Amino acid sequence: xxxxxxxxxxxxxxxxxxMTSGGRGILAADESIKTMSARLEGEGxxxxxxxxxxxxxxxxxxxxxxxxxSGIILCDETFGQQLAxxxxxxxxxxxxxxxxxxxxxxxxxxxxxxxxxLITEGLDGLGDRLASYAERGAAFAKWRAVFDVNTVTPxxxxxxxxxxxxxxxxxxxxxxxxxxxxxxxxxGDHDLAASERASRMALGSLFxxxxxxxxxxxxxxxxxxxxxxxxxxxxxxATTVAATTFNVLRATVPAAVPGIAxxxxxxxxxxxCAFLHELHEIPDRPWDVTFSFGRALVxxxxxxxxxxxxxxxxxxxxxxxxxxxxxxxxx
Numbered sequence: 001x002x003x004x005x006x007x008x009x010x011x012x013x014x015x016x017x018x019m020t021s022g023g024r025g026i027l028a029a030d031e032s033i034k035t036m037s038a039r040l041e042g043e044g045x046x047x048x049x050x051x052x053x054x055x056x057x058x059x060x061x062x063x064x065x066x067x068x069x070s071g072i073i074l075c076d077e078t079f080g081q082q083l084a085x086x087x088x089x090x091x092x093x094x095x096x097x098x099x100x101x102x103x104x105x106x107x108x109x110x111x112x113x114x115x116x117x118l119i120t121e122g123l124d125g126l127g128d129r130l131a132s133y134a135e136r137g138a139a140f141a142k143w144r145a146v147f148d149v150n151t152v153t154p155x156x157x158x159x160x161x162x163x164x165x166x167x168x169x170x171x172x173x174x175x176x177x178x179x180x181x182x183x184x185x186x187x188g189d190h191d192l193a194a195s196e197r198a199s200r201m202a203l204g205s206l207f208x209x210x211x212x213x214x215x216x217x218x219x220x221x222x223x224x225x226x227x228x229x230x231x232x233x234x235x236x237x238a239t240t241v242a243a244t245t246f247n248v249l250r251a252t253v254p255a256a257v258p259g260i261a262x263x264x265x266x267x268x269x270x271x272x273c274a275f276l277h278e279l280h281e282i283p284d285r286p287w288d289v290t291f292s293f294g295r296a297l298v299x300x301x302x303x304x305x306x307x308x309x310x311x312x313x314x315x316x317x318x319x320x321x322x323x324x325x326x327x328x329x330x331x
Contacts, residue, residue: 008175011183013258014141015177017157019085019099019221020259021287023331024070026179027222027323028144028263028294033077043061045307046296053081058305059087059298064315066097068327073142073179073292079133090137099139101179104129106165108146117156120145120163130174138223140177143167145206147182149190149198149230157205165209172219179261179292181223182206186265188230195227198242201251217256223292224249226266226275238271238276241277246285255286262289264296272296290330297322 008197019026031039036055037047045051056078059065072093079102082088090100106122120143130141137146145160164180169177182202207305210217227245228330249260272293279289298319305315 009216009219011175012177012216015099015178016219016221016258019070019088019140019177020261020290021137022070022139022216023290023327024066024068025291025293025326025330026071026101026261026322027059027065027069027293027297028073029056029078029298030073030075031294032107032170036075040300040307043302043306045145050075051307052077054082055302055305056089057083058312058315059301059319060093060096060098062319063162064320065323068320068323069098070103071099073103075103075199079136079138079145088136091220099141100137101142102133102138103144104133105143111156112140114151114153114156115150116142116148117153118146118148119156119159123163123166124166126167127170127173130153130170130176133275134174134176137174140179141167141171142179142181142223144183145202147198147202149184149185149188149194152184152198152201154201154205156206157201158209160202161205161207161209164206165208165213166275168210168215168220168263169213171214177219177221179223180210181263183263183265184225184227186228186231186267189232190231192227192229192236192240192244192269195225196248199225199227199248203248207252207254219257220257222253222257222260222287223263225263226267226272228267228275231266238274238278241275244280245275245279246282249287252327253287253320257289258286259288261292264291264293267296269296269325273325273329276326280330291326293326297326310320
């Protein structure tokens with residue numbers, strides 16, 4: 001394994017800043033083949049490699065997307081596909097002013113001895129895969145760990161934090177900025193305090209492990225959840241979400257981290273934009289804050305498209321409007 005690029009931390013830091021500053025965010029378009037196929041079929045679209053490609057091409061080629069989006073996360077299938085004009089997706093993204101990224105974890109499995117807790121897999125052979133992705137133009141990568149408020153334990157948080165740290169160190173060895181994503185799920189009826197406890201545990205363990213692994217924090221992007229009650233619980237004001245989220249981050253995330261790009265986690269677009277706006281308004285933040293939304297930005301576009309070439313422009317207009325709304329919350 002080559003580590004020559006690891007020494008150029010200024011390269012990683014510049015990319016991390018580019019991903020999270022200036023009010024632009026990161027578009028998550030990295031659903032697995034299974035998940036993307038299910039979403040297509042839910043809209044009455046026959047699932048195939050071609051329909052998945054056409055949908056991701058629709059997103060990437062929306063005119064002016066780079067005004068609000070700095071990077072796009074792709075899955076392995078899309079990363080290796082070509083647009084209708086023959087360009088591969090990483091090349092087209094770069095030419096459109098958008099950094100190409102790649103999801104590299106292989107999903108979750110039950111964590112032995114930990115009830116219903118999960119562990120994210122994908123470390124086997126990761127160095128070779130990262131070398132290939134870097135050669136093909138990947139600027140950044142993403143690895144998602146998943147925590148349930150009701151089952152998270154110190155051991156589970158530590159195990160997932162350790163995997164995230166090993167992944168992040170490997171990314172930096174290959175000149176790729178790692179997005180580290182410790183997601184505390186918002187499914188359920190838990191209250192705000194339960195989400196806060198779980199988020200503190202997940203983030204605290206993560207940064208302990210990143211430190212022990214020698215990861216340079218100036219060359220990473222953190223992708224956490226907003227700290228909210230469960231989706232089935234009584235909601236709280238956006239100002240409360242922002243204040244609670246900031247308090248958790250301030251207690252766990254070092255100032256060396258250049259930027260934090262929040263996931264949407266199933267919340268409505270208007271809600272996560274309101275959370276982000278209120279958090280952005282908090283003074284004396286040591287990190288830039290922006291978005292890395294998926295469903296909140298693209299669900300309406302997928303519904304509008306419905307698999308018809310005649311609807312591509314209308315679907316892109318919906319996507320651009322959602323991205324502009326999210327970007328405005330981060331400016």
